[in-house]
Amino acid sequence: MIFFKNSIRIFFFLCITSITAPAQVLHHNDTFTRQDTLAGSNGSGRNWWNVLHYDIHIKVDINNQSVTGFNDITYAIVKKSEEPMQIDLQEPMQIEKAEDADTHKSISFEREGNVYWLHTTGFATNDQPKKIRIYFSGKPRVAVKPPWDGGWIWTKDSLGRPWVSSAVQGLGASNWLPCKDYQGDEPDKGMNFTITVPNDLTAVSNGRLTSKTSNRDGTTAWKWTVTQPVNTYLITPYIGHYVNFNDTIRGEKGRLDIGYWVLDYNLERAKKHFPEAVRPMLHCFEYWFGPYPFYEDSYKLVDAPYLGMEHQSAVAYGNHYQNGYLGRDLSGTGWGLKWDFIIVHESGHEWFANNITSKDIADMWIHESFTNYSEALFTECRYGKKAGSEYVIGTRKLIRNDIPVIGPYGVNKEGSGDMYYKGGNMLNTIRYIINDDARFRKILQGLNKTFYHKTVTSREVEDYMIRQSGRPLQKVFDQYLRTTQIPVLSYSVKGGTVNYKWTNCVTGFNMPVQLENGRWLNPAEKIQQAPSGILKEGALVLNPNFFVTVEKTVN
Numbered sequence: 001m002i003f004f005k006n007s008i009r010i011f012f013f014l015c016i017t018s019i020t021a022p023a024q025v026l027h028h029n030d031t032f033t034r035q036d037t038l039a040g041s042n043g044s045g046r047n048w049w050n051v052l053h054y055d056i057h058i059k060v061d062i063n064n065q066s067v068t069g070f071n072d073i074t075y076a077i078v079k080k081s082e083e084p085m086q087i088d089l090q091e092p093m094q095i096e097k098a099e100d101a102d103t104h105k106s107i108s109f110e111r112e113g114n115v116y117w118l119h120t121t122g123f124a125t126n127d128q129p130k131k132i133r134i135y136f137s138g139k140p141r142v143a144v145k146p147p148w149d150g151g152w153i154w155t156k157d158s159l160g161r162p163w164v165s166s167a168v169q170g171l172g173a174s175n176w177l178p179c180k181d182y183q184g185d186e187p188d189k190g191m192n193f194t195i196t197v198p199n200d201l202t203a204v205s206n207g208r209l210t211s212k213t214s215n216r217d218g219t220t221a222w223k224w225t226v227t228q229p230v231n232t233y234l235i236t237p238y239i240g241h242y243v244n245f246n247d248t249i250r251g252e253k254g255r256l257d258i259g260y261w262v263l264d265y266n267l268e269r270a271k272k273h274f275p276e277a278v279r280p281m282l283h284c285f286e287y288w289f290g291p292y293p294f295y296e297d298s299y300k301l302v303d304a305p306y307l308g309m310e311h312q313s314a315v316a317y318g319n320h321y322q323n324g325y326l327g328r329d330l331s332g333t334g335w336g337l338k339w340d341f342i343i344v345h346e347s348g349h350e351w352f353a354n355n356i357t358s359k360d361i362a363d364m365w366i367h368e369s370f371t372n373y374s375e376a377l378f379t380e381c382r383y384g385k386k387a388g389s390e391y392v393i394g395t396r397k398l399i400r401n402d403i404p405v406i407g408p409y410g411v412n413k414e415g416s417g418d419m420y421y422k423g424g425n426m427l428n429t430i431r432y433i434i435n436d437d438a439r440f441r442k443i444l445q446g447l448n449k450t451f452y453h454k455t456v457t458s459r460e461v462e463d464y465m466i467r468q469s470g471r472p473l474q475k476v477f478d479q480y481l482r483t484t485q486i487p488v489l490s491y492s493v494k495g496g497t498v499n500y501k502w503t504n505c506v507t508g509f510n511m512p513v514q515l516e517n518g519r520w521l522n523p524a525e526k527i528q529q530a531p532s533g534i535l536k537e538g539a540l541v542l543n544p545n546f547f548v549t550v551e552k553t554v555n
Contacts, residue, residue, distance in 0.1 A: 040412030045086025088174035088181035093138035140176035146306035173232035184359035186229035284381035293355035310349030331394030348374030362407035369423025
């Protein structure tokens with residue numbers, strides 16, 4: 001997703017400089033509570049069962065900004081346990097009743113903050129899938145500044161009519177939905193989502209529309225079906241005066257259905273803007289990453305009452321039908337004004353975030369670094385390799401180096417927003433270390449094939465890239481993901497000799513670098529030597545695609 005620090009000081013800085021910094025705002029405390037651990041870890045109430053399917057039914061009361069409904073959770077028992085089942089539902093939402101969906105036998109429970117403990121072990125005793133039904137109601141937290149400070153969005157369109165949605169990355173789907181709100185467990189067999197709204201409104205969600213039922217009370221139930229695994233934070237309703245039109249492309253796996261759901265008064269400009277932006281984006285990303293991961297569920301772009309989010313097969317769009325990021329180029333190079341940032345960035349997440357999902361939000365660089373770099377790859381696909389390099393290098397000015405990119409594990413906390421631009425520049429550096437674009441492309445495609453519809457850890461992704469590249473990249477990952485230090489190539493000149501070494505780096509850092517003239521150096525922490533002929537006008541000049549600092553020292 002796109003990121004923006006939610007503070008007045010930074011807000012005014014961004015307004016003055018026209019620069020946006022990326023990352024999802026969560027709590028930034030250094031001490032963590034039991035609630036943080038319950039939210040962020042695969043604890044004893046989660047690790048014995050696996051979600052197979054969600055069947056969600058909600059009725060939305062727009063006037064009261066409330067939601068009622070039930071969720072049928074089908075699950076499998078993966079190990080014997082006497083622990084109660086942890087179901088997440090954040091205050092002030094509440095569970096009204098829980099029961100065995102087949103026998104209707106009530107399930108007792110108690111609440112602990114944002115967690116409910118369901119005593120299901122009495123009937124969860126064999127190897128067959130189980131199903132529980134949880135009835136819930138309440139007023140979900142209202143988003144303060146969506147999508148960055150998330151929740152439900154109750155607003156009006158430009159004609160003063162209701163327009164409702166949700167954006168809950170980081171906050172979690174348990175903001176409104178009783179579920180296993182843990183990124184490491186997606187429903188293996190997808191979900192159904194039935195949204196009941198007044199007859200004059202349309203409800204859109206992930207996947208494909210599978211039924212539309214008119215009720216006697218003046219409401220309509222819109223049922224959407226997702227056949228593939230989907231992370232809970234990606235589940236969302238869009239409610240408003242929508243109309244739609246469709247398209248297709250011939251992609252890597254055949255025909256890919258494309259749907260555009262827009263507010264009625266946006267129809268004509270959407271017909272012009274969306275296909276021109278989406279078609280080349282999908283083709284470029286399939287070239288670099290492999291087939292779109294959700295052919296079965298289609299690709300959709302949906303008008304949203306906020307800037308954007310990577311909701312799986314229903315990407316939220318709020319960039320006002322213009323190129324750039326709200327009309328600005330984040331790289332400052334001009335290339336970012338040649339394409340619609342939200343369409344490119346949020347759709348890139350279909351591969352990195354929605355297809356390959358981090359088990360722990362601490363590893364969210366897997367989502368954001370690759371997707372940030374997808375912007376440069378798209379630029380390269382359309383305008384050439386030099387343009388792509390200029391774009392990613394141009395974003396370095398947005399890197400803060402405040403805290404490490406990888407956050408603390410098990411407490412539902414991400415690392416630095418540098419996971420975007422620093423992460424993208426790290427991947428660009430790795431690409432130039434590999435020095436073989438065909439192999440680098442094969443690695444990106446291989447990631448999406450090997451971890452297709454899976455949840456992963458940072459180490460799994462790092463190990464895969466190390467194996468497939470044939471390069472010793474571990475210290476590179478450690479440097480850029482686990483420290484705030486940018487490596488310094490320190491050099492001095494004495495007579496006809498250049499002395500050089502790495503400083504400001506992790507122990508054992510030995511990343512090779514390429515000079516502007518194409519020659520390679522292999523610096524280490526100990527001084528290396530080369531003839532002064534490697535200098536250009538008395539300076540050591542590197543290929544700018546390597547994200548390092550070069551510093552000349554005095555003998």
